[in-house]
Amino acid sequence: MSRFFYAKLAATNLKKNAQTYLPYILTCIGTVMMYYIMVFLAENKGLGKMSGGFQVQAILNLGSYVIAIFAVIFLFYTHSFLIKRRKKEFGLFNILGMEKKHIARVLGFETLYVAVISLGAGLLGGILLSKLIFMVLLKILNFEVPLGFNVSGPALAAALVLFAVIFLLTLLNTLRQIHLAKPVELLQGGQTGEKEPKTKWPLVVIGTLSLGAGYYISLTTQSPLTALSQFFYAVLLVMVGTYCLFTAGSIAVLKLLRRNKRYYYQTRHFTAVAGMMYRMKQNAVGLANICIMATAVLVMVSTTVSLYVGMEDVLRTRYPQTIMISAPISTQQSVEGLQRSVHKVLAKHRLVVQDRLDYRYLFFPGNQEGGTVITAKSKISISNATSSLREYYLIPLEDYNRLTHKTVSLGDQEILIYSGSSKYENDTLTVLNRTFTVKERLDSFFEKSLERSSISGSYYIVVKDMDVIKTMEATLAKENRNESSGYNYYLGFDLDAGEADISAVYQDIRTAVGSDYPGSSIESPVAAKESFFAVYGGLFFLGIFLGALFIMATVLIIYYKQVSEGYDDKARFEIMQKVGMSREEVKGSIRSQVLTVFFLPLVTAGIHIAFAFPIITKLLAVLNLTNVGLFAWCLVGTILVFALFYALVYGLTAKVYYRIVSWGTSV
Amino acid sequence: MTILEVNNLKKVYTTRFGGSHVQALANVSFSVEQGEYAAIMGESGSGKTTLLNILAALDKPISGEVLLKGKRLSTIKEKEISAFRRENLGFVFQDFNLLDTFSLQDNIFLPLVLSGKSYEEMTRRLEPIACKLGIGDILAKYPYEVSGGQKQRCAVARALITKPQLILADEPTGSLDSQAAEGLLRLFNEINQEGQTLLMVTHSVKAASHAQRVLFIKDGEVFHQLYKAGMSDEVMYQKISDTLTTMATGGGRHE
Numbered sequence: 001m002s003r004f005f006y007a008k009l010a011a012t013n014l015k016k017n018a019q020t021y022l023p024y025i026l027t028c029i030g031t032v033m034m035y036y037i038m039v040f041l042a043e044n045k046g047l048g049k050m051s052g053g054f055q056v057q058a059i060l061n062l063g064s065y066v067i068a069i070f071a072v073i074f075l076f077y078t079h080s081f082l083i084k085r086r087k088k089e090f091g092l093f094n095i096l097g098m099e100k101k102h103i104a105r106v107l108g109f110e111t112l113y114v115a116v117i118s119l120g121a122g123l124l125g126g127i128l129l130s131k132l133i134f135m136v137l138l139k140i141l142n143f144e145v146p147l148g149f150n151v152s153g154p155a156l157a158a159a160l161v162l163f164a165v166i167f168l169l170t171l172l173n174t175l176r177q178i179h180l181a182k183p184v185e186l187l188q189g190g191q192t193g194e195k196e197p198k199t200k201w202p203l204v205v206i207g208t209l210s211l212g213a214g215y216y217i218s219l220t221t222q223s224p225l226t227a228l229s230q231f232f233y234a235v236l237l238v239m240v241g242t243y244c245l246f247t248a249g250s251i252a253v254l255k256l257l258r259r260n261k262r263y264y265y266q267t268r269h270f271t272a273v274a275g276m277m278y279r280m281k282q283n284a285v286g287l288a289n290i291c292i293m294a295t296a297v298l299v300m301v302s303t304t305v306s307l308y309v310g311m312e313d314v315l316r317t318r319y320p321q322t323i324m325i326s327a328p329i330s331t332q333q334s335v336e337g338l339q340r341s342v343h344k345v346l347a348k349h350r351l352v353v354q355d356r357l358d359y360r361y362l363f364f365p366g367n368q369e370g371g372t373v374i375t376a377k378s379k380i381s382i383s384n385a386t387s388s389l390r391e392y393y394l395i396p397l398e399d400y401n402r403l404t405h406k407t408v409s410l411g412d413q414e415i416l417i418y419s420g421s422s423k424y425e426n427d428t429l430t431v432l433n434r435t436f437t438v439k440e441r442l443d444s445f446f447e448k449s450l451e452r453s454s455i456s457g458s459y460y461i462v463v464k465d466m467d468v469i470k471t472m473e474a475t476l477a478k479e480n481r482n483e484s485s486g487y488n489y490y491l492g493f494d495l496d497a498g499e500a501d502i503s504a505v506y507q508d509i510r511t512a513v514g515s516d517y518p519g520s521s522i523e524s525p526v527a528a529k530e531s532f533f534a535v536y537g538g539l540f541f542l543g544i545f546l547g548a549l550f551i552m553a554t555v556l557i558i559y560y561k562q563v564s565e566g567y568d569d570k571a572r573f574e575i576m577q578k579v580g581m582s583r584e585e586v587k588g589s590i591r592s593q594v595l596t597v598f599f600l601p602l603v604t605a606g607i608h609i610a611f612a613f614p615i616i617t618k619l620l621a622v623l624n625l626t627n628v629g630l631f632a633w634c635l636v637g638t639i640l641v642f643a644l645f646y647a648l649v650y651g652l653t654a655k656v657y658y659r660i661v662s663w664g665t666s667v
Numbered sequence: 668m669t670i671l672e673v674n675n676l677k678k679v680y681t682t683r684f685g686g687s688h689v690q691a692l693a694n695v696s697f698s699v700e701q702g703e704y705a706a707i708m709g710e711s712g713s714g715k716t717t718l719l720n721i722l723a724a725l726d727k728p729i730s731g732e733v734l735l736k737g738k739r740l741s742t743i744k745e746k747e748i749s750a751f752r753r754e755n756l757g758f759v760f761q762d763f764n765l766l767d768t769f770s771l772q773d774n775i776f777l778p779l780v781l782s783g784k785s786y787e788e789m790t791r792r793l794e795p796i797a798c799k800l801g802i803g804d805i806l807a808k809y810p811y812e813v814s815g816g817q818k819q820r821c822a823v824a825r826a827l828i829t830k831p832q833l834i835l836a837d838e839p840t841g842s843l844d845s846q847a848a849e850g851l852l853r854l855f856n857e858i859n860q861e862g863q864t865l866l867m868v869t870h871s872v873k874a875a876s877h878a879q880r881v882l883f884i885k886d887g888e889v890f891h892q893l894y895k896a897g898m899s900d901e902v903m904y905q906k907i908s909d910t911l912t913t914m915a916t917g918g919g920r921h922e
């Protein structure tokens with residue numbers, strides 16, 4: 001047999017299996033395209049040069065890894081599905097006298113065709129689309145649009161290598177399967193899944209426990225910092241739970257239903273239970289995949305959208321005042337010196353300060369354990385079961401009274417304490433070798449204090465005078481074997497001016513104060529805007545981009561599910577009618593089963609999200625988005641759009657399904 | 668009493684794209700008496716399955732009528748047809764037509780579940796049938812776990828459990844080895860002796876020789892019929908073979 005023969009046979013095979021291969025090739029093209037574009041953006045020189053571009057490219061780089069991992073898993077999965085359906089064909093070839101090595105050669109050609117088509121079309125599409133996507137990204141980021149169009153060599157190379165390896169791996173995997181199988185097994189290939197599934201109780205238990213644990217973490221995590229470290233575990237637990245419950249849990253429930261004779265032997269339940277059992281056995285993993293991807297899409301898109309939309313909010317939360325200066329004041333420097341420098345700048349710009357807020361303070365982090373604060377750096381831990389990380393701001397009474405227009409008086413050992421939303425329960429506070437009596441617990445503090453921007457809880461503690469603060473600072477320095485560095489001074493105010501003016505003031509203050517007060521920080525929402533746009537815009541872009549990729553994958557899985565079930569249901573459909581079910585009854589029963597299977601992942605994703613809501617809002621707080629309402633709306637919007645899209649996909653694929661099921665029936 | 672009466676059935680298939688026409692049945696008439704065991708013989712492609720499908724109201728003839736216990740099938744409403752089929756007819760097919768999603772017991776129960784019978788009633792009915800067919804031990808198994816003969820006996824049980832007026836069997840021995848086929852045919856004779864009316868369609872001479880009467884169809888018409896009337900299986904077998912030879916070697920009307 002000539003070489004040419006195999007090449008031709010491979011082409012015929014692809015054509016013959018177009019119904020399943022075409023969607024596969026389209027997905028390959030789409031994935032290649034998306035991967036190329038992502039790498040193209042991540043290493044684009046022009047983007048890197050823009051301010052904030054570096055952060056964006058770090059995010060995009062991460063995105064390209066996600067796509068690569070996804071591509072490997074997903075294309076492998078769909079390809080193994082294709083091969084499963086074709087095993088019978090291979091068995092037939094084998095029995096008709098083709099040796100396994102001949103089949104391997106045909107498969108090699110098939111893979112080559114698929115690879116060439118996918119890479120060719122995918123890279124071409126990627127190159128054409130990359131310009132458009134690039135402009136969309138710049139628009140999102142609020143960046144200037146540069147001219148010029150280029151093809152990225154490294155991106156091309158990366159895509160070529162990655163997908164060549166993936167295609168090679170799928171081929172090797174197929175050859176392995178064919179090599180191991182006996183011809184008779186190949187012939188039965190399509191039917192080997194018919195065995196009644198066993199109930200795997202351990203998996204059910206593991207699934208229930210890990211899902212419960214995942215939900216528990218989300219519901220009980222209080223502080224945003226712990227949320228950050230726990231979120232990953234919660235996600236893993238929920239994923240494990242989803243896989244276990246979809247595969248083993250569904251079967252267990254159906255078997256329990258079947259054991260209940262009175263329930264099971266009713267016309268409606270009888271076919272539904274058996275039908276669902278079969279469908280779950282066939283599709284559990286695919287459905288769990290859909291569920292997890294749907295959840296991921298919903299979380300990713302809704303969070304990135306709400307961060308992007310809520311950027312102004314975020315800026316306001318992070319930077320409550322237009323100009324915010326905090327500087328360490330050591331012995332040689334004076335607060336008045338700093339004030340004079342700032343006023344000189346403002347006078348130059350002819351601007352008047354509004355809502356001025358200034359106070360001296362001592363700051364340190366610590367673990368709160370009951371009434372005691374652990375401050376030694378070596379002993380502080382970020383997440384600890386019994387204590388939690390807090391930020392402490394010690395402020396002299398003089399400044400407090402001045403800013404609040406009060407006339408409170410305090411003894412040496414007395415303090416006022418403000419602990420934000422969590423209430424401070426103890427009557428005394430022991431910190432840095434001193435024990436204070438709490439004279440009063442404050443309900444509110446300076447409106448625009450730094451506290452609101454902090455992710456771990458903050459304590460504002462008002463002490464008698466600067467002497468107390470200075471002695472405590474000395475103790476703190478000794479504890480951490482540092483030089484004594486004095487105390488801090490915060491000066492913040494708003495300006496009634498345009499962004500350009502504020503930007504100029506900000507720059508002048510930086511020059512004026514920065515060199516005289518080393519270690520000082522000068523911040524302004526106007527200055528931060530660019531880098532916020534870069535980070536949140538980059539995340540927003542990534543969210544939408546990956547969301548699109550996942551949706552594409554979901555569509556393909558659904559399509560394959562429908563096609564494979566269609567062929568199997570066709571035979572069943574005919575038998576049931578012969579045994580005395582009416583056409584309408586059969587149709588109704590199949591429709592309700594297909595619908596159940598279809599919307600099960602979506603509903604489960606909804607439940608996951610409902611449970612994840614608390615922990616996600618805490619994570620967003622880390623990113624300074626405290627507007628829970630905004631996030632809730634974005635989430636609802638995303639869910640609605642996704643559900644609409646999902647229903648659309650269902651409608652389209654259901655058509656294919658019903659065409660297969662009713663094709664050729666003379667009834 | 669006549670259970671089934673078939674008058675002048677005609678069926679023409681039109682291919683999917685409306686191109687060619689295939690005449691499966693030209694003009695078929697015959698009747699089956701209560702308690703009778705009749706076989707219809709014909710070559711592959713002679714329209715046997717088509718005929719059975721029409722008898723079962725799974726398909727509609729172009730002209731002609733089918734009467735079951737005097738009731739014209741064409742007058743039954745679309746909605747009632749499957750209930751009618753379930754209650755009056757039992758089926759045994761060449762490829763068993765058992766659902767692989769159900770255990771054998773549930774396959775047998777299927778028509779009763781569809782009729783809304785209670786579990787107790789179903790088990791009560793199954794017991795004697797399972798005992799007679801010797802499938803009591805395998806009821807919990809699934810179709811893919813048992814042999815062809817066992818599958819076919821379960822299909823027979825499924826046909827019997829509704830106590831139908833008439834059992835229709837389409838090449839019931841077609842997928843069985845000779846031993847299993849022999850067993851099934853003996854079973855049919857037993858069932859028939861207990862009063863069950865049977866109509867079997869087959870191209871196996873061996874199978875047909877067990878019936879009391881054999882109808883031959885050729886070119887879409889009933890060509891000839893033979894009565895067993897006390898003959899032994901062997902003699903009947905010889906007679907059927909002779910008839911087939913005559914049919915094939917120009918004894919027909921057309922040659």
Ligand SMILES: Nc1ncnc2c1ncn2[C@@H]1O[C@H](COP(=O)(O)OP(=O)(O)O)[C@@H](O)[C@H]1O
Nearest residue numbers: 666680689691710711712713714715716717718
């Ligand atoms: N659904 C159909 N569409 C078109 N032609 C059919 C169809 N079913 C059967 N035929 C044709 O009708 C004839 C009779 O078929 P059938 O009743 O299956 O024969 P038998 O069961 O005796 O082998 C054959 O020529 C067959 O090709």
Ligand SMILES: [Mg+2]
Nearest residue numbers: 715716717838
């Ligand atoms: Mg036939």
